Amino acid sequence: LVAEAATQSTLLDHRILPRPQLHPLLALARAAGALGINCAHGGTVLGVLYRRGDVVADALAEKIDRAFGSCLELVGDFAAIGGGCRDATLG
Numbered sequence: 001l002v003a004e005a006a007t008q009s010t011l012l013d014h015r016i017l018p019r020p021q022l023h024p025l026l027a028l029a030r031a032a033g034a035l036g037i038n039c040a041h042g043g044t045v046l047g048v049l050y051r052r053g054d055v056v057a058d059a060l061a062e063k064i065d066r067a068f069g070s071c072l073e074l075v076g077d078f079a080a081i082g083g084g085c086r087d088a089t090l091g
Helices: 002-016 021-032 059-072
Strands: 036-039 047-050 078-081 084-087
Touching: 002 021, 002 047, 021 036, 021 047, 047 078, 059 078
Parallel strands: none
Antiparallel strands: 036 047, 078 084
């Protein structure tokens, strides 16, 4: 439900601050098994929300890189936790 709320919020914000990559990224993410997407408050950072085990992070990152090249920069893989997030590669 959090991922769906974040996706709906991102789509609403997209009406104010359009991002050409948003709909293609959402389609690619959902096709890979992700739960949704989100955007940072400034709107310049997009995130893909997924449950570990449902999506292979490396494969998803590779698909995004192939589809968008230099149009999107992958900055990391972070786990949502109570009180914020942490680098998912740290366990």
